[in-house]
Amino acid sequence: MKFTEPKIYLIGETVIKKDELSLYLNDVGASEWSTDSYSDMEAIAEVMGRLCYRSWKPGLNPNITKVREGNDKYLGHILEVGHGSVLEHGMFNFILANVSRVFTHELVRHRVGVAISQESLRFVRLTALKFWMPSCFKSHSKSERIKQLVVETIEYLERRQTELSELLDLDNLKKFDEKKELTSAMRRLAPIGLATTIGWSVNARTLRHVIEMRTAPGTEEEIRLVFGKIAEKVKARYPNLFQDYEVEMVGGLPWYKTKNKKV
Numbered sequence: 001m002k003f004t005e006p007k008i009y010l011i012g013e014t015v016i017k018k019d020e021l022s023l024y025l026n027d028v029g030a031s032e033w034s035t036d037s038y039s040d041m042e043a044i045a046e047v048m049g050r051l052c053y054r055s056w057k058p059g060l061n062p063n064i065t066k067v068r069e070g071n072d073k074y075l076g077h078i079l080e081v082g083h084g085s086v087l088e089h090g091m092f093n094f095i096l097a098n099v100s101r102v103f104t105h106e107l108v109r110h111r112v113g114v115a116i117s118q119e120s121l122r123f124v125r126l127t128a129l130k131f132w133m134p135s136c137f138k139s140h141s142k143s144e145r146i147k148q149l150v151v152e153t154i155e156y157l158e159r160r161q162t163e164l165s166e167l168l169d170l171d172n173l174k175k176f177d178e179k180k181e182l183t184s185a186m187r188r189l190a191p192i193g194l195a196t197t198i199g200w201s202v203n204a205r206t207l208r209h210v211i212e213m214r215t216a217p218g219t220e221e222e223i224r225l226v227f228g229k230i231a232e233k234v235k236a237r238y239p240n241l242f243q244d245y246e247v248e249m250v251g252g253l254p255w256y257k258t259k260n261k262k263v
């Protein structure tokens with residue numbers, strides 16, 4: 001067995017095709033428009049928002065005599081008035097590794113604006129089990145004994161996996177379907193704390209919702225830890241999208257709160 005820590009990888013994000021956007025801007029008489037956003041994720045929200053009112057510049061829509069200049073101000077206004085649907089266009093793609101099935105069970109409850117691909121324990125055979133140790137175990141006055149029990153339990157379950165795969169002669173089975181069926185049956189003996197990997201894509205509106213919900217005190221430690229890391233990363237990379245966040249440390253972990261409850 002191996003003790004492990006959750007790791008997050010931001011492997012993708014929405015990118016604007018600048019040539020196509022220029023063609024569109026040209027067609028609507030706004031060819032000189034450009035954005036000072038830090039990223040395309042922020043730019044796409046601005047573009048989709050501005051096209052609603054043709055607010056690329058004053059006069060394009062006779063009803064508009066003044067436009068908000070700058071991506072930070074534009075998105076700041078979107079967040080304030082709760083025009084959250086424009087934040088749904090841009091997607092982030094994450095790989096969350098070494099996260100337990102406790103974590104993934106909670107993550108998948110967030111259904112809106114996400115795509116999920118989880119490591120399949122129906123196909124992937126369990127060999128060395130990885131485990132993240134919660135801090136209440138680590139800091140407990142009986143932490144030595146707790147650690148010993150954890151190690152013994154995980155190693156016991158690990159050995160059972162190896163013994164079963166030998167007993168069932170999994171290595172020499174020719175039919176893949178048979179192997180899959182047995183591997184799937186064997187996962188029932190795995191602990192829920194088993195560290196695994198999940199691919200999670202999410203739009204910016206949902207990510208804001210989930211960060212706020214899952215970094216709040218009262219939430220389970222592992223999901224707070226992971227969403228604290230995600231929030232830190234996205235706030236640094238997309239400052240305008242997350243400009244309204246305030247951070248408060250509670251129980252050693254950050255709680256990311258927004259002033260704009262409407263989005």
Ligand SMILES: Cc1cc2nc3c(=O)[nH]c(=O)nc-3n(C[C@H](O)[C@H](O)[C@H](O)COP(=O)(O)OP(=O)(O)OC[C@H]3O[C@@H](n4cnc5c(N)ncnc54)[C@H](O)[C@@H]3O)c2cc1C
Nearest residue numbers: 106108109110111112113206209210213214217218219220
């Ligand atoms: C501290 C904590 C403890 C929890 N404890 C439990 C528990 O004991 N048992 C349990 O089962 N769950 C529990 N949950 C999970 C919780 O009930 C939600 O299922 C989960 O947090 C998903 O959040 P969400 O409803 O905002 O859904 P999301 O899918 O993230 O949806 C985002 C928003 O979209 C809207 N929305 C989504 N789906 C619909 C819909 N079908 N109809 C209308 N509007 C919709 C809602 O406004 C929702 O807030 C807990 C969550 C937390 C944070």
